[in-house]
Structure formats: structure tokens, C-alpha cells
Amino acid sequence: MKSLAITIESVRKAYGSYVALDDVSLDIQAGEFLTLLGPSGSGKTTLLMALAGFVRPDAGKLLLGDRDITRLPPNKRDIGIVFQNYALFPHMNVLANVAYPLFLRKMPRAEARQRALDTLARVQLDGLAERNIAALSGGQRQRVALARAIVFEPRVMLMDEPLSALDKNLRETMQYEIRRLHDDLGITTIYVTHDQREALIMSDRIAVMNCGRIQQIDTPQRIYDRPSTRFVAEFMGEANIVAPGSVRRIDSAEASGETLMVRAESFHLDAKLVGRDGIVLEGTLRAKAFRGENWLLTLTLDGGQDVLVCIPAALAGGCAGLATGQRVTAYAPATKVHPLPGASA
Ligand code: ADP
């Protein structure tokens, strides 16, 4: 199966006076797994539906390979789609649902049946071909939707929050299965989610969206460690945005005066570390919460700002003994202190 690059060029879409996509540009490499990540209402579905052909952009261009598909009808685009609500046909059995795209493409019956059975095996649904959709669990329905999207071997796959209806354990299993399926087929995939962990686990690159705009496109690690905006920093995890004046820098470098971003889990309470390159802050322990794998501490700095500090439970013998109201010193190494250009704390 040959995969295809996708180019999105200055795409704009407004609903009345509301701008759902504001000049969005994005290049997706052939074979890449790219995730659109953002809060509800940020324009993820609108962008996906524009690619699928169900939303017509007001301006801009969409290319598959070097072919302009901006005005092509959905069924001519060679794109497989998996929606959030599965959109399966409830009156057909599993096999008929999966074979449906082949039937639309006029494949001979026997060949379509065999191809559908092979695809069912690929998503581990062998043996359920004759089952009614109503008699399937949520996870099984999701696999049927997946099989139906890949059965005609599209060169691009679009998935809109396909796992959001599943419970946590099944969702995590399916995250790995979808990624493995992508790797096996080499199919260029655009995946939509509002769940930052899911995006981090599954993606080659993540495009973070907010208010109809792409805020940052990068690898999961860079998005997490080196966010380019305050929005990305806070959306991706527990981030502290601190003014340079509220911390003590003990690195040799001249303090740049820039606002700093430090993730909660980058802090240590070990006094032996203080003195190495990095930052030190002192505050009063205002709250502590045990979260199973770690403790979350809230320190109030003398300037009044709250800072979140996350300490692994395995290292946190000391945390159980900490009492609210006491003074706490926290240290973060220089490698974990990221300047946020243009943000004010
Ligand atoms: P997301 O998928 O990120 O939650 P959407 O792309 O569905 O966001 O929606 C982006 C914005 O556009 C939302 O504010 C939504 O209310 C609005 N919107 C989406 N579709 C329509 C429509 N058909 N008519 C009017 N507004 C719409």
C-alpha cells in the first residue's frame, strides 16, 4: 500500500461570523502518524472534515500527493475515515459492514467477502463476521469501524476521537493497536483527540490547535519539553510559568529576564542538589495530594504565586511527613527550565 503526503495550505472556514479555521497550514509526510490535539471547539473536526470533503473551505488548498483535492467529492479522495460514533449500519452484520466500501467500489462479491474476512482478522475480529452490530461491545464496534476504514486500502486514514467512548483500559489497548496497524500498513494517518496523553503515546508529530489555529507542530517530546506558547505548555501537562524574579538562578549564565516554564515533575526536594545549575524556589506548602504514582504539592511563593511540584511516590518517603504550612525548598535542573518567549507570568 503506497502512502501519500498531505498538504494543507492556508485553509480558512467560517460559520457566519465565527472563524472555525483561521489560515491553517500543515504538511504531513507520507506514512506519518500526525495528531491534531486541542480542546473542544478548537476546529479539529472541521479540519478533518475539510480533508474528507464534507466541509468546503472558504479559502485555501488541500493536496494529496501533488493532486489538488480541494473541490473533489468525498468518495473520490482515496481516504478512509473513522468517526467518534462509529457510524456503523445497525441492520447489517459485521461482515456486511466491513465489505460495504468494496461493494460501493463494485468489487466482485466473492473477492469482497474474502478481503473483508482478511481485514477482520487483522483487527482481531475473526469469528465475529456473522454477528449483529447490536450484539457487539464498544471495543468490538470500534474494531469494525477500523476494519471498514482500511478494507479498501486507502492511502490516507482520518480518525476523529475514535476511542473517546471506550473505558480507560480498553482505550489504552486500542491506542497501541491503532498505532501498530498504522505501522503495518504504512498508511498516512491524521488522528484527532483532545487527550494529551493519547497524543503523546501514539504520534510521530502533534499539531496543537486552539481557536481555529495551529499553535505548534512538533514531535511529542519537543511539544512537551519545549512548548512555544503558554497555551501549549499548560495544555500538555502540569506547567509552572514563573517570572525570573521569583526564583533564584544558580546557573553560571546571566539571567535573561525571560519568563520560564518548569514542569511540576522537574522539581526535586533533595537539598543535596541545591547548588547545581538550575533554579531554586522557596515557598510555603499549601496543599499536598497523594495520587498513587506520585504526590502533588502546591507551594505558595513569597510573591504570592502558586507552584505545582510533583514528586514520584517511590522517592517520596519525605512527602508523607511534610506538613502544610511548613517551608519547602524545591530545585529544578537547568536542563528542565525552558524559557517561554513572549509569555508573561
Ligand atoms: P473540535 O472538533 O475541535 O471540537 P469543531 O471543528 O467541531 O471543533 O468546531 C469548531 C467550532 O466551529 C466550534 O465552535 C463549533 O461550534 C463551530 N462549528 C462547527 N461546525 C459548525 C456548523 N456546522 N455550524 C456552525 N458552527 C459550527
Ligand code: MG
Ligand atoms: Mg470534534
